[in-house]
Amino acid sequence: xxxxxxxxxxxxxxxxxxxxxxxxxxxxxxxxxxxxxxxxxxxxxxxxxxxxxxxxxxxxxxxxxxxxxxxxxxxxxxxxxxxxxxxxxxxxxxxxxxxxxxxxxxxxxxxxxxxxxxxxxxxxxxxxxxxxxxxxxxxxxxxxxxxxxxxxxxxxxxxxxxxxxxxxxxxxxxxxxxxxxxxxxxxxxxxxxxxxxxxxxxxxxxxxxxxxxxxxxxxxxxxxxxxxxxxxxxxxxx
Numbered sequence: 460x461x462x463x464x465x466x467x468x469x470x471x472x473x474x475x476x477x478x479x480x481x482x483x484x485x486x487x488x489x490x491x492x493x494x495x496x497x498x499x500x501x502x503x504x505x506x507x508x509x510x511x512x513x514x515x516x517x518x519x520x521x522x523x524x525x526x527x528x529x530x531x532x533x534x535x536x537x538x539x540x541x542x543x544x545x546x547x548x549x550x551x552x553x554x555x556x557x558x559x560x561x562x563x564x565x566x567x568x569x570x571x572x573x574x575x576x577x578x579x580x581x582x583x584x585x586x587x588x589x590x591x592x593x594x595x596x597x598x599x600x601x602x603x604x605x606x607x608x609x610x611x612x613x614x615x616x617x618x619x620x621x622x623x624x625x626x627x628x629x630x631x632x633x634x635x636x637x638x639x640x641x642x643x644x645x646x647x648x649x650x651x652x653x654x655x656x657x658x659x660x661x662x663x664x665x666x667x668x669x670x671x672x673x674x675x676x677x678x679x680x681x682x683x684x685x686x687x688x689x690x691x692x693x694x695x696x697x
Contacts, residue, residue, distance in 0.1 A: 598653065
């Protein structure tokens with residue numbers, strides 16, 4: 460327990476240093492700096508922007524139909540942040556590049572069940588973000604008393620099916636669709652503490668990214684003013 464906690468803190472400090480770095484993160488290391496944050500109602504606009512940035516094929520895989528911008532907006536407007544859990548990964552430019560929706564049953568007869576859905580922008584793929592979001596959602600579901608986690612996807616959505624299989628889910632195919640379900644073990648003190656530490660690191664990471672972005676914007680504005688002053692002096696020189 461202590462060793463896992465120390466490793467989490469060490470990894471978190473490394474991730475936060477990268478969040479402040481002005482240099483781009485090499486592709487080979489980008490997956491190490493993915494900090495997953497739970498999203499709230501004030502993130503609706505960014506969630507809509509993220510989903511509407513998906514192309515037609517990705518929208519089809521995510522929703523099971525070719526969702527229009529209006530349909531996506533309706534989906535986002537209907538998100539229940541009190542009941543469900545929505546997780547996201549932001550890049551250093553505060554763009555939501557990946558998000559997951561863990562939907563809990565609205566029927567009390569199935570309160571031990573939850574459904575998972577995920578989307579990752581094309582520019583952020585190849586770093587395992589989908590799998591990381593699945594693991595985060597799975598841990599949260601487990602801590603909330605969920606016993607069965609479901610994934611409903613099109614059979615051609617091999618990325619989602621592979622994520623479920625790697626986690627140990629049972630996958631059943633029915634024509635063009637696939638259904639996967641995963642049995643979750645009961646929550647433990649360790650699983651609850653791990654989620655708590657993850658969320659604290661994510662909140663800190665996001666605040667630092669906001670500060671870093673604001674500071675770089677400030678520097679850019681300052682440099683523009685300096686350039687303007689230099690140009691003015693140059694023009695006024697005899």
